[in-house]
Amino acid sequence: MAQYSVRNAQKLFQRGPATVRALDGVDLEIEEGEFVALEGPSGSGKTTLLQLLGALDRPSGGTIEFEGRDLATLPDRELATLRLRSFGFVFQQFNLIPTLTAVENVEAKLAPTGGGRERALELLGEVGLAERAEHLPAHMSGGEQQRVAIARALSVDPRVVLADEPTGNLDSKTGGEIIELLAGLAVEHGSTVIVATHDASLAARAPRRVQMRDGALAGGLAAPAVH
Amino acid sequence: MFYVRYLRNELVRRRTRTVVTLLGLGLGVALVVAISSLSAGLDQAQRKTLNPLAGIGTDLTVTLAPAQDTGGGFGGGNRDLIQANQSVITDLSKLGKPGTHFVHDFFLPGTQLTFQQTEAKQIAAIDGVAQVTQGLTLLAEHQEGIVPKIVASIKTGGQTYRIQRNLPRPSASEFQAMQACLQKLNPQGSTGPSTGSGGFGGRSNGGGGFRGDRGAFQKCLPKSLQRFRTNFTTPQQTLKQVLDPPQTNIKTTAYTIGGVDQTHPAMGVVTAAQVTKGRFLAAAGGKEALVSGAYAAKNTLKVGSKLILNGSSFTVVGIVGPPLGGQSADVYLPLAQLQTLANQQGLANVVLVRASSSASVSQVQKAIEAALPQAQVASSKDVADKISGSLVSASNLSHSLGIALSIVAAAAAFLIAALLALSSVGKRVRELGTLKALGWTQRMVVRQVAGESLATGVLGGVFGLVLGVIVALGIDAFGPTLSASSTSGSGDLLGLGTGVARTATSSVSLSAPIGVTVLAIGFGLALLGGLIAGTAGALRAARLRPADALRQVD
Numbered sequence: 001m002a003q004y005s006v007r008n009a010q011k012l013f014q015r016g017p018a019t020v021r022a023l024d025g026v027d028l029e030i031e032e033g034e035f036v037a038l039e040g041p042s043g044s045g046k047t048t049l050l051q052l053l054g055a056l057d058r059p060s061g062g063t064i065e066f067e068g069r070d071l072a073t074l075p076d077r078e079l080a081t082l083r084l085r086s087f088g089f090v091f092q093q094f095n096l097i098p099t100l101t102a103v104e105n106v107e108a109k110l111a112p113t114g115g116g117r118e119r120a121l122e123l124l125g126e127v128g129l130a131e132r133a134e135h136l137p138a139h140m141s142g143g144e145q146q147r148v149a150i151a152r153a154l155s156v157d158p159r160v161v162l163a164d165e166p167t168g169n170l171d172s173k174t175g176g177e178i179i180e181l182l183a184g185l186a187v188e189h190g191s192t193v194i195v196a197t198h199d200a201s202l203a204a205r206a207p208r209r210v211q212m213r214d215g216a217l218a219g220g221l222a223a224p225a226v227h
Numbered sequence: 228m229f230y231v232r233y234l235r236n237e238l239v240r241r242r243t244r245t246v247v248t249l250l251g252l253g254l255g256v257a258l259v260v261a262i263s264s265l266s267a268g269l270d271q272a273q274r275k276t277l278n279p280l281a282g283i284g285t286d287l288t289v290t291l292a293p294a295q296d297t298g299g300g301f302g303g304g305n306r307d308l309i310q311a312n313q314s315v316i317t318d319l320s321k322l323g324k325p326g327t328h329f330v331h332d333f334f335l336p337g338t339q340l341t342f343q344q345t346e347a348k349q350i351a352a353i354d355g356v357a358q359v360t361q362g363l364t365l366l367a368e369h370q371e372g373i374v375p376k377i378v379a380s381i382k383t384g385g386q387t388y389r390i391q392r393n394l395p396r397p398s399a400s401e402f403q404a405m406q407a408c409l410q411k412l413n414p415q416g417s418t419g420p421s422t423g424s425g426g427f428g429g430r431s432n433g434g435g436g437f438r439g440d441r442g443a444f445q446k447c448l449p450k451s452l453q454r455f456r457t458n459f460t461t462p463q464q465t466l467k468q469v470l471d472p473p474q475t476n477i478k479t480t481a482y483t484i485g486g487v488d489q490t491h492p493a494m495g496v497v498t499a500a501q502v503t504k505g506r507f508l509a510a511a512g513g514k515e516a517l518v519s520g521a522y523a524a525k526n527t528l529k530v531g532s533k534l535i536l537n538g539s540s541f542t543v544v545g546i547v548g549p550p551l552g553g554q555s556a557d558v559y560l561p562l563a564q565l566q567t568l569a570n571q572q573g574l575a576n577v578v579l580v581r582a583s584s585s586a587s588v589s590q591v592q593k594a595i596e597a598a599l600p601q602a603q604v605a606s607s608k609d610v611a612d613k614i615s616g617s618l619v620s621a622s623n624l625s626h627s628l629g630i631a632l633s634i635v636a637a638a639a640a641f642l643i644a645a646l647l648a649l650s651s652v653g654k655r656v657r658e659l660g661t662l663k664a665l666g667w668t669q670r671m672v673v674r675q676v677a678g679e680s681l682a683t684g685v686l687g688g689v690f691g692l693v694l695g696v697i698v699a700l701g702i703d704a705f706g707p708t709l710s711a712s713s714t715s716g717s718g719d720l721l722g723l724g725t726g727v728a729r730t731a732t733s734s735v736s737l738s739a740p741i742g743v744t745v746l747a748i749g750f751g752l753a754l755l756g757g758l759i760a761g762t763a764g765a766l767r768a769a770r771l772r773p774a775d776a777l778r779q780v781d
Contacts, residue, residue, distance in 0.1 A: 099237050099240040
């Protein structure tokens, strides 16, 4: 049974009088441990789909089953638990808490699970930032900040890592390093990786690529990402 | 603990926001504390000075109004009073031996009629009356000087009287005997008329005169003529001398004197609380006196001085300050002593009444007026109405404006704190959304945000209290002096006014006592402000859907 089973997922946004169909009937299955790239131009619905998969939002219609549970109908509290223990997010803007040091940013994810500073430092070591643990985000480079974000995402050994344009704010060299790090660590931590990107070279590193256009998948349901 | 470190970091690392919030909350709390303290200070000052009857431990005073004279005529209803006050007669002859120094005091009832002390019992029996004391306040005329000596000097004697009289003619036999005598003594010169200067020459009726020496003549006069006797009455005369008025230095000064029930030091015409130097009258009621500060200064009296009143020596045991409201006397004696001095045994002219509760004052007032139709009952309010001055204005101001200012200050503090919390949450939408994306529950996010606001409230409260205390201490140290004054005339409360209208002015340095309650309220306000702000922020944070929050652009 697939880890994710998305059926006819729809997401509508109200922009003034107009209704925008961000997702228009997406069907998708993702197996555990897969490395999937969601490709497509801006506005194609990558981020929206990623947010539905990461339980950050509910679909307007259809079902999104994660390990047999429909994320559309789970109560908020359970969704929060899923986000905490099962998902790890990496954002384009890094989204680190500006008042917290690198290690404290990792602790922010660990604290609700009861995890502590030692585990956070361990993760920072894994991303090669042990010596930057006490630095504030403002004093770190973009690559360093994104590495902290990756450490944060992986700190709880999540079932899935969801990365939304993780290299979008980085130069290509750093972006490549980040994607290598993410892919490598995901395997180590046994996590599925879903990366939304419009960068074809980045997507090319993914074993499976899913094309999106205007809120729908351009490829087949479970079509292998082969071009 | 991560959450605490996060909270501290938020406060420390967003320093500007924290400082602005603390300033806002702190100033608000400081204003509330300072204004409340100021208000309390003014209240205290007002209680001290503006409530004169409370100053003498009394709610009501009862005096006897002069009876209305229905007979008409000039003088109207005050005939009793005028009669009572007419009794000043200075009998010089009774003052002492001329030339000696005398001192005498006359005691008049002033504008208040006296009544039997027993009438007070009637008042004490009225429901709601907790305690009753009596006083006798009199207007005193003090006379002092030298008993005049009146001396008139009259000189008499030294007048000259001329008396003319016809002597009786000697009889024929006497004449013959006289001639024979003369013949015998002086035989030669018996012829010829007498031309001598003798006194009888001119009166001889012919028949020849006497010659010869006087000695012989004297010897020969008949017995009845040798010794002449007659009655002479001096003329009656009236001596008149205008006497200059006797020189004297008798001075008359007026003062007021109060008889105090010295067994009730907390309530009476004067109370122990008014004593500024020395002590209150001893309960035993000996020959002791209290004098007002002004009277003491005028007459150079001090504690330990002797005050001689009609021969009795009273020791000044204390100096008293006047309570506002004009019922001060110059000298206070134990009631019984004054009654004896003034010959008013068993009489009083004011009854001081304390009601069992402040709520029952007006009811007691009505009951007394009903029971004693002739009585004039005055309450504190009647007296307080006569008082004016900066203190009254300031107190009224503090009541209305102070409360308004406190509310505005508190509201402003709340508003500032709430707005800052809201704006802070507004700026942190992405951060809070990230926390939610990380798996924080709504409760955890709200708790974190509310915790920050509460911590800000606590810090702001502490800051505000410190600031407020400094301001209050500043007012204590440099505060202006407020004054209240009242002018008492003939209609004043204890009837001391006739001719002695006076203005009592009471000055109080403005203070701002800081009560524990005020501090607690100030701190509570800061906490409440923090909580309100925190709740407002947290509610906004709680409404965030993580995806929406993340979509927010910085």
